[in-house]
Amino acid sequence: MTAYDTNTLRGLVQPDRVHRDFYIDPEVFDIEMERIFGRIWLFVGHTSQVPNNGDYLTTTVARQPVIMSRDRNGDVHVMFNRCTHRGSQVCLEQFGNTKRFECPYHAWVFNTDGSFAGAPYPKGYEEGFLEKEKLDLVKLPRMEIYRGFVFVSLSTDVPDIDEFLGPMKDHIDAFCDRSPVGEVEACAGVFRYRYDGNWKLQMENQTDVYHIMFTHVSTTDEDGKQFRREGAEEDEAGKVKVLAKNSRLDDQWEEHPLGGHRHGHVYMGRFAMDKKNSGPVYDRYKASMEEAYGDRAEENMTVRTHNSIFYPHWSIQHLTQHIRVMNPISVDRTENIIIPLKLKGAPEEMWHAALRSNNNSHSPSGMVMSDDMEVWVRCHEGLKTQSTDWVVLARGMNEKFTGDNTGTYESHGTSESGARNQQLAWVDYMCGES
Amino acid sequence: MLADVEKYLYREVRLLDERRFEEWTDLFTKDGYYWVPAYPNQTDPFKNVSIFFDDREVMRTRLSRLDHPNIHAQKPHSRTVHIVSNIEIDEKHDVEGEILVHSTLQMMEFRLDKQTHYGGRAQHLLVKSGDGFKLKWKRVDLINCDGAFEPLAIPF
Numbered sequence: 269m270t271a272y273d274t275n276t277l278r279g280l281v282q283p284d285r286v287h288r289d290f291y292i293d294p295e296v297f298d299i300e301m302e303r304i305f306g307r308i309w310l311f312v313g314h315t316s317q318v319p320n321n322g323d324y325l326t327t328t329v330a331r332q333p334v335i336m337s338r339d340r341n342g343d344v345h346v347m348f349n350r351c352t353h354r355g356s357q358v359c360l361e362q363f364g365n366t367k368r369f370e371c372p373y374h375a376w377v378f379n380t381d382g383s384f385a386g387a388p389y390p391k392g393y394e395e396g397f398l399e400k401e402k403l404d405l406v407k408l409p410r411m412e413i414y415r416g417f418v419f420v421s422l423s424t425d426v427p428d429i430d431e432f433l434g435p436m437k438d439h440i441d442a443f444c445d446r447s448p449v450g451e452v453e454a455c456a457g458v459f460r461y462r463y464d465g466n467w468k469l470q471m472e473n474q475t476d477v478y479h480i481m482f483t484h485v486s487t488t489d490e491d492g493k494q495f496r497r498e499g500a501e502e503d504e505a506g507k508v509k510v511l512a513k514n515s516r517l518d519d520q521w522e523e524h525p526l527g528g529h530r531h532g533h534v535y536m537g538r539f540a541m542d543k544k545n546s547g548p549v550y551d552r553y554k555a556s557m558e559e560a561y562g563d564r565a566e567e568n569m570t571v572r573t574h575n576s577i578f579y580p581h582w583s584i585q586h587l588t589q590h591i592r593v594m595n596p597i598s599v600d601r602t603e604n605i606i607i608p609l610k611l612k613g614a615p616e617e618m619w620h621a622a623l624r625s626n627n628n629s630h631s632p633s634g635m636v637m638s639d640d641m642e643v644w645v646r647c648h649e650g651l652k653t654q655s656t657d658w659v660v661l662a663r664g665m666n667e668k669f670t671g672d673n674t675g676t677y678e679s680h681g682t683s684e685s686g687a688r689n690q691q692l693a694w695v696d697y698m699c700g701e702s
Numbered sequence: 703m704l705a706d707v708e709k710y711l712y713r714e715v716r717l718l719d720e721r722r723f724e725e726w727t728d729l730f731t732k733d734g735y736y737w738v739p740a741y742p743n744q745t746d747p748f749k750n751v752s753i754f755f756d757d758r759e760v761m762r763t764r765l766s767r768l769d770h771p772n773i774h775a776q777k778p779h780s781r782t783v784h785i786v787s788n789i790e791i792d793e794k795h796d797v798e799g800e801i802l803v804h805s806t807l808q809m810m811e812f813r814l815d816k817q818t819h820y821g822g823r824a825q826h827l828l829v830k831s832g833d834g835f836k837l838k839w840k841r842v843d844l845i846n847c848d849g850a851f852e853p854l855a856i857p858f
Contacts, residue, residue: 362848456749456750456751457740457741457750457751457848458751459740459751459753459851460848460849460850460851461850461851461852461853462850462851462852463852463853482772483774485770485772486767486770486772486773486774487763487767489763495760495763603850606751608751619748620748623748623751624755624760626751627751627752627753627754627755628756628760628763628764631740631751631752631753631754632753632851632852632853632854633738633753633754633764633853633854633855634853635763635764635767637853638775638853638854638855639773639774639775641775641852641853642774642775642853643774
């Protein structure tokens, strides 16, 4: 018997605040898994993570173990990691290359496209049984691939992927089009880490400009600049300006562009850099982009957004150059997968710089990520107290919105509009209106 | 020779446990680096992601941050103890003035009522410098390098 009906769920989210149960109640989490993660497009990986025929990786989709593979014809599949005989996971390696998946229990085998390839001692079954029974590894109900980004859903009843992504599709394009050949490659492996906090704390944090200069103050040098995030030359270009001389919260951040769209997607504009990229490596990149895109080169090279946060659980970090996946494990435990992306065809030096930037900021020892995780864990613990039921997200409620916060809108600065937009989508999904 | 190497390695990790990070950084040569790969059997830090791949500049940024009054991930600080053992000099490494050392390394970390135990194999490339050594690189291959981590702050 659930304590939650549509009205109580709706009551957890007020215009400028949310109830702490939104983050900490295990029952709310169970409903989220069914109504949000069970009925929406989720991100699994990038096709370049399985570049060759027979390549595979294992991961989870909404807590369910899956395999993403490339079959002998080069087609990519996503299927549940569960033998159709007695239920064992058929593969536990994080990645690899294989001709077949073989179950450890009774050696049932499956091809890399998931099709059933046989069971030992078939005479033990009634004649024709193995042929008649559907014994292929079960595919996720829906799968779509857009520019190598692999999406799946746990239900066939999901909106069209184009409708779901809406204008956020442009954000995927913008990332890929920074490559002179229009492709990104996830070819450097992944980072994985876990924290004791609710997944939404992180989703909201990614659109939160207000915390940057406080949570991450220890990453700045005496001039208030952070370490290099972008660019391959050994100069000041690519260092993020976090603090101004006399103030932590200066006009630079208050003018910072934010925005979002319906279905809970949000984004943060590009961070202010100390200096424009320039130098011999950049010149080579520019030349290759001009050759590829002509007049559009300058536009394609310009990074306009810091991040693009796709509801409910993943983002593109344009500046640091990675895909970030937030996989909920339980109401108070979340796994992150960080997938660095190479701009195919761009100078190798730029890729090396991007890789190092990912190591420095978003590895398990990452100087940015570790402070963020500390905060989410502290939030989750703090929200367990009975001190007050409400989490206040009123910042920017007085601003003039372009848009109405249910469709496309633009906002700016340290407004908490991004979290509110995600929460509006949460209500729609949880109460069955999306 | 082995005794000198052992003494050097013991001091190297003691500097970390005693939070003498500047002195630890100064152990490295100018072009020195500290590397903790995120996958087993790595040969090139530019092929895959790394848990740490710090040159002197990044080391300085990272370790000066550990003394920043507002490093939230380390308030309170981690306490660590490093244990180096099974120290062997690589007989096959035949480069004038260099000593390649293999060892096993463990680090126990305590923070906020939680104790975590890390372990792996370490390699140190020492170069003779005056009466002692400088560290050209230190590499640590954790047994859980490709596992899921919680935040790390202190080098292994």
